[in-house]
Amino acid sequence: MALRGDKVTLAHGGGGRAMRDLIEEVFTSVFEPESMEDQARLMSGALTEPGARLALTTDSFVVDPVEFPGGDIGKIAICGTVNDLAVGGATPLWLSAAFIIEEGTEIALLKRIVATMKVEAEKAGVKIVTGDTKVVGRGSADKVFVTTTGVGVIPPGRDLRAEAVQPGDVAIVNGVLGDHGAAILAARGDMALSTDIQSDCAGLGHLMAAVAAACPGLRCARDATRGGLASALNEIAESADVAVEIEETALPLRTEVKGMCEILGLDPLYLANEGTLVLFVPEEEAEAALAAMRSVPEGQGAVVIGRAKPKGQGPLVTMRTLFGGARIVDMLVGEQLPRIC
Amino acid sequence: MALRGDKVTLAHGGGGRAMRDLIEEVFTSVFEPESMEDQARLMSGALTEPGARLALTTDSFVVDPVEFPGGDIGKIAICGTVNDLAVGGATPLWLSAAFIIEEGTEIALLKRIVATMKVEAEKAGVKIVTGDTKVVGRGSADKVFVTTTGVGVIPPGRDLRAEAVQPGDVAIVNGVLGDHGAAILAARGDMALSTDIQSDCAGLGHLMAAVAAACPGLRCARDATRGGLASALNEIAESADVAVEIEETALPLRTEVKGMCEILGLDPLYLANEGTLVLFVPEEEAEAALAAMRSVPEGQGAVVIGRAKPKGQGPLVTMRTLFGGARIVDMLVGEQLPRIC
Amino acid sequence: MCLGIPGQIIEITDEARLMALADVSGVRREVNIAPVLTGEIHDLIGAWVLIHVGFAMALIDEDEAAATLEALKGLGEAQETLEAMAEGAKALEARA
Amino acid sequence: MCLGIPGQIIEITDEARLMALADVSGVRREVNIAPVLTGEIHDLIGAWVLIHVGFAMALIDEDEAAATLEALKGLGEAQETLEAMAEGAKALEARA
């Protein structure tokens, strides 16, 4: 049944035929789930291996604007959850996707988002196996929110944990920092800035698989999303009971991102990333990790940015500045606000 | 760290310390997940039994108002997903919960919602093992949306499927219809109606377990949420390639729900339920099913409402009226709108 | 057209604006009672009215309702007698 | 206070309102150029300005910048020489 009109109305959320038509035309016709049943039934050999564990992670995605240079909310929704599985050491297998749609949203927009999701899911080798749609009134959502939940399997013996990080371990990132945050800030238009910066949004499952294979001693990894690299490092340092020191000169930053940060008085360490992770490996495996990362497209820019140190009385994360001075790299307080003074 | 202020601000979504404080004070301190890690790692003996399958289901909950007679969005978010697992024959084990919170939402409200979730999860015997929070600007959400994703295990040999329904099978509901839809309509206040109707919101995991144990021939079950009983029956009939006939006189309806339907010109068959399911069993197991259902609190009102018949040229679902006349019980078209004529 | 339902006035809520609370099977709503107000406003409490779009449009005439029902009941009983006779006849036939 | 950053004027966008596009490391923003407008407006294209809250507040004086840098560079080189000498001295000592 073809959909009447080109925008979502409340009727599309009413549980009736209009809803079913929307779901069929926009979602299931693309995702092709095993069946129309609300519940996916899954089995994988990996699951039954003795010692294997199930990994479960969820994220709601609320990016504004929903389409931006380098991606859209669908791409983030797949990559973000795939990455959360991958950085935990799991092999991403299955995803659920729940959509909250604002009345008046263009159906064409939904179709574009769903198309991106399909592409990214295929790239990541995961299946979208079940889903949900809700429609809310105008002004009760901002176009579309997507919540993806990911299920993966952690192979027997793999145990990536922030707690495992030891003094001396090396911290590595896979590429430039802050592109996503900067691209979104520009795309939002509030600050009337224009740039060619693209979101770094990318799935990191293959990268993690490569590193895990190459580095038996891999301690942990974390994608540096909201709160940026600074938050990821602080969380790891806190869990591991270590200090972390990074080198300002080692941080990979795009010129445009630096420019935007200078204009708005922002710190790129706190800008969100959607395809950038930081991982810790024992020093002796650092070269192997770098090589493994650089073997996949998402790891071309892999560099060592710092290392773990014994924890003292002082701050958890510090940065050696250009001049050898030290500054604290604390958790962000609230959200980073553009400032002029 | 105590939270400053009594309302959520955008700072609580920024990925920094304010966000962590919110998450700790409101969410993880109640749910007590195994760790602060973003990813839950799970294992259950049930999973490794040969023939067992994993069940995965997701739903976003967007109810307005978020607190209503008989429950709140947290209760629905737990029960709804537990029920989606249960009606598919799975034993609900683990839940993820993702929150999208509107700037300005009272933190006390969030705490009440989370408290309800904890209670309902305990009742249902499931664990909330991972979660997420996002904060969006005023007018970009309606107070709070909750997306829960449920993971369960389907025991070896159990295979509830709508396709399994055969002509002659008996349709049973566990209690009165339409209470949730009517309670929400009244609570919303648009129609300025007041009633004592309470949402029927309830977890049906134990009920399903009881029926599954008592009825080896159990074909399928479906919770009659959005779109009501009518939609659930139509979906089952369509999947099973059968017709379904229900008896008007057999439908359990509360007087107040009938009253509200009369006033607003609504049909209770299309009102949403959050604790009502319909299941199909072979005729010879109907008594056992009724007895099993009535053995748990949520099944006290269990009654037979109709049966499957061979499919013909005609409509999928029909209702024998009071007088023996027949009417089609079709899928709802859009959403049910109150009408005056 | 013109969905109308019987309800009972249970409370006067705003004398100036002629508003009262009506009860329909346990569902309450404020309705305007101007069309049915013929005497003292509080005399309407307990009265059954026909409600349409928030207005009490008519008082329900209990006697007329009873008369109609009586007639219908009569019909129903006559029908039962007829059916019983038919049954009896059938039974006799079967016995024969 | 008073975050200010150097940027280059690359285009006049609104002559009437004295608006121009400035480029800061590949990030572009419309700025008001009233404070730095002394001659023909289009002569500003290519000029480096100090930008604060969307206004070009000062023209950057290339000669002064070069002079300052020169002095700093001199210092830096002197320092290097000093260090090299110190190294040399140390090496000599070590050999001794």
Add this chain to the structure above:
Amino acid sequence: MKYAEEFRDPKAAKALLAKIAEITDEIGATAEKPVYIMEICGGHTHAIFRYGLDKLTPGGVEFIHGPGCPVCVLPMARVDECVEIAERPEVIFTTFGDAMRVPGQKKSLLQAKADGADIRMVYSPLDALELARRNPDREVVFFGLGFETTTPSTALSIQQAAREDLTNFSVFCNHITVPPPIKALLDDPHMMLDGFVGPGHVSMVIGTHPYDFIAEDYGKPIVVAGFEPLDLLQSVLMVLEQIRDGRAEVENQYARVVPEHGNPVSLAAIEDVYEMRPSFEWRGLGEIDKSGLRIRDKYSAFDAEEKFGIGYAAGERSVEEPEGCACGQVMTGRLKPTGCPQFGKGCTPEMPLGALMVSSEGACAAYYQYGGARSSEVASEPAE
């Protein structure tokens, strides 16, 4: 539910059906040559399908579904005007839920809402009045739709607004009256109706005498009926009895609610607030003389047509019906819904082409939803 459930007794229904069958036989009506009885009111159409009465009555009785659904006879042009008003940024447009899905030329109100118009469903014009009180900086417009049953509610609301000096409340008046289209139908040379079931709730306001012309001038029986299934069956029986007896009278089956002379308060309010338009357009029926109401000049401050320079007075307003739509013929009883070439194909409740497919009162929607559409297999036998 008192005064409702008593009138749903299956035993009495059986008796009534038996009587109906008896008289149908008596007057020699058969499925091939049936008695045509029009239920004027959409509410009756709804009840007939809701309880399956059409399947229970003998083949010799054929219901013809009349033009008594205000949503179904609403011309597309008026929906367009609603959308035009609703899309003004200062306006809160209020309407009964019924009108939300009616297709306009470009969009329905539901679609206009999705496009950003502030449109709210209300249960009563009183709720619109309350919205106006609470939003003094907005213009609250109520879509006044419906027959005589509903007209008093908007009249009384306008009077109340005037008493309160509410300057931000107005009514977009599209009220219509029942008798003129019936007269138009009776004047149609193709007309083949044998009797009428009259709209009980309209008569609750206007009484039974406005139908006298049906009996007196056209010699057709009419029984003013209630809305419960027994009401309807009894009324059908009464019509058949008149036919059998060769009578043509206005009878009142619904005396518990319908006073012979209607409701004086409501009639006075209508008279005070409204006046008859010279003519008004009905979807499927065209222009009908003296069939629609407008707000009198003394209340023009509450007239959305005046306030926004829109509507019937504002010139060009007729819009062609969509191609292939047989609504007019269906509404005049010349065609069964299933006889429309679009029925169930180009026209479904999901994508209605004509208005009769929109409202659950519309004959086409009722056929589609409750029986006619795919009902060849719906077995129907009297209950034991």
Add this chain to the structure above:
Amino acid sequence: MKYAEEFRDPKAAKALLAKIAEITDEIGATAEKPVYIMEICGGHTHAIFRYGLDKLTPGGVEFIHGPGCPVCVLPMARVDECVEIAERPEVIFTTFGDAMRVPGQKKSLLQAKADGADIRMVYSPLDALELARRNPDREVVFFGLGFETTTPSTALSIQQAAREDLTNFSVFCNHITVPPPIKALLDDPHMMLDGFVGPGHVSMVIGTHPYDFIAEDYGKPIVVAGFEPLDLLQSVLMVLEQIRDGRAEVENQYARVVPEHGNPVSLAAIEDVYEMRPSFEWRGLGEIDKSGLRIRDKYSAFDAEEKFGIGYAAGERSVEEPEGCACGQVMTGRLKPTGCPQFGKGCTPEMPLGALMVSSEGACAAYYQYGGARSSEVASEPAE
């Protein structure tokens, strides 16, 4: 980034630091008896911590963080007034991000936004002007905050609004001037400063002469400085050289941007739009004569104080500082942030008690974030 990265060269920094150490020794300054140099501007405070300069300079040089953060000296009462204006339903309140988190008596602007006020962060007053053009039915108010660097931007925006006859744009003017508080500090009998690093971007507008009184009347050296780390180190060196030489002059390290007489266009705009208030309240410093600007009567249509009858002219506006807050002492250099009893306890960036903990320019926030707070273990050695 041209004109920025060249001034971050570590080699040159090392040389500057060596020179600084040399002169510090020469003048006999030690950690126990240091030279006190105040960087007036919060931007300089930020840069010092951002690059760890305080740790790299010798113990004999002690930075005192001046009152040059407009957010830090903003009295609570003015935040309350912002909230009051912002909470008017017709108002779109626009502000730099800096002001969002400053605590008022009851709430910050961030909290007011969460409570429903329409508050928008902008990068420039030009963006507020554009919002006013695009929302003719709303009142757009811009929170004019900042020293002489920022004052021209609001003056020019008001002139532009006047040219366009924009009637829905106004500025809530809280602009302040740098020299008066410095004079107040110098007049303080407890004052123990030996020299100043002057705010380069303020001088870009007003030139260097407004600081002549520092050298001439108080005999203290001052060097107007740029904001890159080499600018700062060079300026510190220049101050130390003056001290060594027994000079007290106004020198200009930032000549690439700062003209001796400032920017004539900006000065003319300020003069046209603003006039000096008799006195103005500073958080932590109290009332200071002729230290704040108001909008001249000829532009009163664009003055939010006039438009909403709020602000400095409207009577009672002083609010007591929160108890236990030592902001005043810290801002006048009498106390280190770590010396405040609330520091890191009742006052943290998450729950700031005083304004110095809010802005990343604030001395307390800078200490907390970049070094002072928990920095006992932050090793710092010159880079190789």
